[in-house]
Each structure stands twice: as C-alpha cells, then as structure tokens.
Amino acid sequence: xxxxxxxxxxxxxxxxxxxxxxxxxxxxxxxxxxxxxxxxxxxxxxxxxxxxxxxxxxxxxxxxxxxxxxxxxxxxxxxxxxxxxxxxxxxxxxxxxxxxxxxxxxxxxxxxxxxxxxxxxxxxxxxxxxxxxxxxxx
Amino acid sequence: xxxxxxxxxxxxxxxxxxxxxxxxxxxxxxxxxxxxxxxxxxxxxxxxxxxxxxxxxxxxxxxxxxxxxxxxxxxxxxxxxxxxxxxxxxxxxxxxxxxxxxxxxxxxxxxxxxxxxxxxxxxxxxxxxxxxxxxxxxxxxxxxxx
Numbered sequence: 001x002x003x004x005x006x007x008x009x010x011x012x013x014x015x016x017x018x019x020x021x022x023x024x025x026x027x028x029x030x031x032x033x034x035x036x037x038x039x040x041x042x043x044x045x046x047x048x049x050x051x052x053x054x055x056x057x058x059x060x061x062x063x064x065x066x067x068x069x070x071x072x073x074x075x076x077x078x079x080x081x082x083x084x085x086x087x088x089x090x091x092x093x094x095x096x097x098x099x100x101x102x103x104x105x106x107x108x109x110x111x112x113x114x115x116x117x118x119x120x121x122x123x124x125x126x127x128x129x130x131x132x133x134x135x136x137x138x
Numbered sequence: 139x140x141x142x143x144x145x146x147x148x149x150x151x152x153x154x155x156x157x158x159x160x161x162x163x164x165x166x167x168x169x170x171x172x173x174x175x176x177x178x179x180x181x182x183x184x185x186x187x188x189x190x191x192x193x194x195x196x197x198x199x200x201x202x203x204x205x206x207x208x209x210x211x212x213x214x215x216x217x218x219x220x221x222x223x224x225x226x227x228x229x230x231x232x233x234x235x236x237x238x239x240x241x242x243x244x245x246x247x248x249x250x251x252x253x254x255x256x257x258x259x260x261x262x263x264x265x266x267x268x269x270x271x272x273x274x275x276x277x278x279x280x281x282x283x284x
C-alpha cells in the first residue's frame with residue numbers, strides 16, 4: 001500500500017513500531033555494525049567510571065529504530081530529512097516504541113511533502129528521542 | 139572549562155567504502171526485516187543500484203572515520219564522558235553498497251549549560267559519493283559531561 005499525499009491530514013498518526021527489548025547482545029552487534037565502540041555501551045565498569053549507572057544503549061540505535069517507523073510507512077527514497085534530539089538515555093532491558101504524527105503538509109520546489117513529529121518512548125512512557133522528518137509524497 | 143579553540147576547525151577529508159556485508163550487519167543489529175536492506179534483488183526492485191544504507195547510516199560513515207573521537211581527542215576528553223545530543227540528516231541522494239563516500243567535518247559552535255557541567259559541540263559534515271554527488275549532510279551535537 002502506497003501512502004498518498006491527498007489521503008493524509010494534519011494530525012494523522014502513522015502506525016506505531018514496537019521494537020523487541022534491547023539486549024546487551026544487540027548493543028554488541030550495533031557497536032560492530034555502527035562503528036561506535038565507545039565502552040559506555042559495552043562495559044559496565046567503564047560506563048560507571050564515566051559517571052553512568054551502567055552501560056547505556058547507543059543513541060543512534062534508538063534513532064535507527066525511529067527511522068524504521070518512517071521507512072515502514074513510506075519508502076526511504078521519499079525521506080528528505082530526519083533529525084532527532086536524545087532526551088533520555090535508553091538501557092538494556094528497555095522496550096522502545098516509536099510513534100509519528102503529521103504536523104504539516106506543504107509544497108516546495110514543485111514537490112508535495114508532509115512534516116512529521118516523531119518520538120521514541122520507553123516502557124514507562126518516558127521520551128528518549130524527539131524528532132522531525134520531512135517525507136515527499138505524490 | 140573546555141577550550142573553544144576548535145570552533146571553526148575543519149578536519150582532514152576522510153573516505154569510507156560502503157560494504158554490503160556491513161549493511162547487512164547493520165540491518166541485523168537494528169532488527170530491520172524489510173528485504174530491501176538485505177536482499178539485492180529486492181533493493182534493485184525498489185530502484186537502488188545495490189543494497190541501500192538505512193537513513194541513519196551516514197553517521198556510521200563518519201564514525202568509521204572516527205570523526206567524533208577526533209574532536210574528543212582535541213578537547214582532551216575521555217570518550218566515556220561523551221554522549222550524542224542531537225543528530226540531523228538532510229538527504230541529497232542514495233548511499234548504496236559499493237559507494238565510496240568522502241566527507242569533511244567542521245566544528246560550528248560550542249556552548250555550555252549547567253554552569254559548565256555540560257558542554258555541547260556542534261559539527262557539520264557533508265558526504266559526497268564517488269561521482270562527486272552530495273548524498274547526505276550531517277549535523278551532530280556531541281555532549282560532554284565535564
């Protein structure tokens with residue numbers, strides 16, 4: 001099913017994405033896959049030495065999850081921009097839910113687009129990421 | 139107090155090759171199950187030259203070239219005291235397996251909050267492919283807990 005500009009209204013929600021629980025194995029995989037080998041994501045002792053309660057998830061792992069809520073809804077070729085602010089840390093054991101709402105519709109350089117407010121929340125409902133994205137639609 | 143002397147600094151250009159196996163590992167690590175990201179035929183059917191890099195992979199290209207860590211080294215900050223604060227991507231073209239991406243990082247600004255307990259370093263990196271085509275502009279905010 002293709003999303004069409006004319007069928008979308010400001011305020012519409014796009015389908016949520018609930019990710020499986022974050023595991024330490026996933027953080028190890030993501031360290032290798034993302035190139036971010038910072039020990040705060042892998043080693044409790046070094047994370048504590050850095051003033052953290054223990055290992056934390058890579059912010060970019062959550063941002064990759066939030067990117068999936070976009071590319072599950074529209075093809076990646078339609079994504080014009082994507083930004084996010086890391087508002088709280090995520091930890092192994094957290095379950096992240098990604099959500100998006102249409103904030104605006106418009107047209108620029110002959111191309112119709114929608115702007116989305118997107119957010120990632122942990123299992124307590126606390127926001128871990130606050131983001132925006134622009135998606136071109138025909 | 140961090141030295142703000144690196145504001146305005148442009149680092150040496152870097153080049154990173156986008157490998158197919160790496161993209162498949164990235165897809166696995168983030169739990170991406172859409173075959174466009176792992177299956178060559180599905181990627182071509184979706185209009186890509188080869189497997190596409192997912193939306194956040196541009197930061198991994200910069201990370202492979204250690205760009206954020208170069209800044210921490212210049213500031214004399216241990217990486218365990220740093221976190222990612224904000225990240226933005228502006229997409230100008232596809233990044234696909236086999237591409238050779240060149241980028242260059244510039245430090246735009248630094249500011250502190252909470253009486254200097256937190257420092258924010260904002261950088262910009264433009265990624266260009268082997269044909270000279272801009273593919274992605276990154277803007278990164280690194281947070282340092284002093």
